[in-house]
Amino acid sequence: MADTTYLKKRRQTWYFVMKIPSDVRHAFEGKSEVVKSLGTRDLTKAQSARWALVSEYKARIDVVRGHRELTPAEIEEMAGQEFDKALKEMQEYGQDQNTCDVLIGYEIDRIETRRLSDLEYALSFARIKAANGRRAALNGKPFERPLTFGRSGIDPLTLLPVTVAKKKAKGASFRDVATRYLEEIQRDSAARITAQTQGQYEAVFRLFDQWAGSPELDDIDRAKASKFLTLVSSLDPHWGRSSKTKERTFSEIMDLYGNHEVGLSNRTINRFSMALGLVWKWAKRVGEFNGENPWEGQQRREGERRKVGKLPFTSDELSLLLRDKPEVAPEKPSYETTLRWVCWIAAYSGMRLNEICNRTIAEIKQKDGVWCFDITNAKTEAGDRLVPIHSRLIELGFIDYLKRQKGDWLFPVLKPGGPDQKRSWYLSKTFTTYRRKLGVTHLNPDNKTDRVDFHSFRRSVIQVLERARLPQTEVAQVVGHEKAGITFGTYNPDGLEVGTLRDVIESIHYPALESNASGSNVAAE
Template sequence: MSLSSDRKYLELHGNQWRVVVNVPKKLHAKLGTKLKKPLGTDSLREANRLKWDALADLKATIAHAENPSLSLKAARSASRQQAIQQAVQFAEQRRTAFDPAQRDEIDEEIDWQAESLAGRPIATDEGGYEIFDPERLRLAKDFSQLARGDRTPIDLYHEKFLAMSHVKARTQADDKRAIKLLKDWCSKAGVPPYLQAMTKKEAVRFCDELPTLAANLSPVTLNKYVSRLSVYWTWLENRHEVDSNIWQGRRLREPQQTTDQKERPFTDDEVEILLKGPAEQKMHDLMRIAALSGARLDAIVCLKVKDCRDDGVFVFKPQKKEPGPRLCPIHPDLIEIVERRKKGKAPEDDIFPEWPGVKKSDSLRERSFKTSNEFTAYRRIVGVEERREGKRRGLVNFHSFRRWFITKAEQAGQLESTIAVVVGHKRQGMTFGVYSGGPLLQQARECVEAVRLPPNLLA
């Protein structure tokens, strides 16, 4: 909408325009129903240029009334965000304006708005030149550059990117941490925090200096954040907001792990100790399902009655990069456990109600968080533990059941591609990875049944 027709926040009083803002109902007794400020002009175009300064003052008054401890200066910071959002709208209009005359009109409106944001001069110097408030002048400059597409804050489109990302809340939290790390680095390195300033050279500098910036984080974690930046930049590239993905191929060097430092499967003796130990029934059932399905902990804990089908198949929810629910034949040694846990329950009831989901809707923790803690405590009680100096995690954990299942399936002569489908791994090679629809259910069942618990354990 042009400055000559926009009446938002404006009303005529006599033949002069003024700004009008509605006051929240809870503040009516304190401020009245509306706040008004005259602009001293009968020109709608001029009123649109002047209104933002007055609007910021009125909204700051309301914010200060809501929270008296908030300074008027802090309350006015909201007007900056509003100006930035308006600049984004101008930039989008400018980008789609192919008519030179239309673009000139938009540029003129951008200039008028920038002048309004800069405000009136606060003084003049000895040469008679006008001096403006530095903070407002900086806002006006940022507004103009953003509106003209010359500068784009690196996080401007990040919320939109997250809204369009089909990833877990924990991954979205990683995205936000990655952007914060990049902005912090820009501040310390003196790099303007704009997409236009981020080149491949700056990406290399960021990766080189990241271990110092986040000294408490491991290279593995830092690489995860660099990877999330790469996903964001790819999204920006596809939308023509950047020319290329500057993060592609960027990785921090990770310490070389020797064989004795890597997390490993349980041994048969350890599986026997765990399954013969003094665990509660819920833990015994959980461990046996893990050992004889190779499923991840959260997928097991989230099972519902309907997911344990009468035709002898588990339906595990998608994990990691799985495109959808995964079928896994139920091992014969698990039938008694499954039937016992299904008895008397409705299809939507939980198989493991002992571990309900987290209560807070905004929690990033998986449902299995407490389950994992309980298993770790039990595992240590029975003495199944192996640690290495300098490593936060032990070399065995609940995931070691999954590793044990895969190892036993391989030792039983099962095809790697079939094992990959059963446990939800991406299959290697063109034939099985792209063109194959997957092994028949009977092949998967043979793979699962080829895995047997240690002979000293009863089924």
């Protein structure tokens, strides 16, 4: 029967496995065992490679217990550095053969007359070998670099020099592969992810790399992956919002945001797992990783989203949010004056925030006598559409406001911001502050997240239209959703005529708001 002591096979690869005694686990990150890929499918090669690791870890355990100061491998590494340093100094100072003989005599005397530690012995021996090498070079002869320098240079199990058990060739580092993965998926402008999503991926990758100590892909197994997800699950859901987060270490982030009373949702943890798993998947596709993807099967159960989903605004909330009518000619245009128009447009069109903020003057036009927002380059193909302007907005003076604008933009005060440089970025924050100041919030008791946001205007519009018994395909064309089924979606790609779309828009009514219509700003069209 094959000897598999200290060995374990996972899939087709052999791993080195060694138990760590309980009294020294604190020095091994609390691990009860060490597991390292041997990078081979060949049992014979694995059997040979394991002994160097056995010696290394037993020596490390002895160091922790105080039985020795350094492991043989550490002594050999330091002696090797001393050998290189001595050669360099001899060259720099132009030392001749006589000087080398003096140095050799001095070091031999130290070894024979003093009680040197294992490290001192190895350093002296390294200097002797360096002097011998210098002498050979002065005589025009080659000199083979020593394999060992210390007293314990021969491994008692393999009968080979300690340094012959070379470190495994450096594998693909997670940081490097993750960087190249992001570069690859962003190469094609038609298929790339948004800058916001890229930023989220980079935050997860940075957090993991910090925690794992800049690992290679082969260093991460399923147990480590699971441990990371468990640790980050205690983070404050808003841990990444600080501009200083990128500069903080994993420990600093956990100190500041860890052990939160709610922590991350399973849905967020699954996004972490998915993002990290994509790196390993890509590495396997390009031939830089051959093992098991440690992130597969790590997904956690998510609750039914309908129970914790976002909500439309109530009638009373709409009355609060739209209590101030927009100004046709504000004396000093600002984010506050712009927000009034944006909120009213959203409430009477169902348009998305960025669809409103990104409109130009040229995209407000008449078709068949109907004033419309002409939306192009929307979030989806179905989002490109004509949205008739509700008569309520015209009564408030929107067309007059439009004609007073100079330049290209409908709302010129808005500045691009955020990862994707959206014109809605800063206005979104202005709206959140305004909404919360009015007390318009619906906190989820489970995770303390707010169930209303600017998109709740859009939900309110869809709710009103559904309660008005309008066909779903008609509502979809106004709000920019795909038409269900192939009958209308495939065989009538042009959709409804603008007059019909206007009828859909005019079905948006808010009795509580419209009862105060007498106080509105009437526009001259």
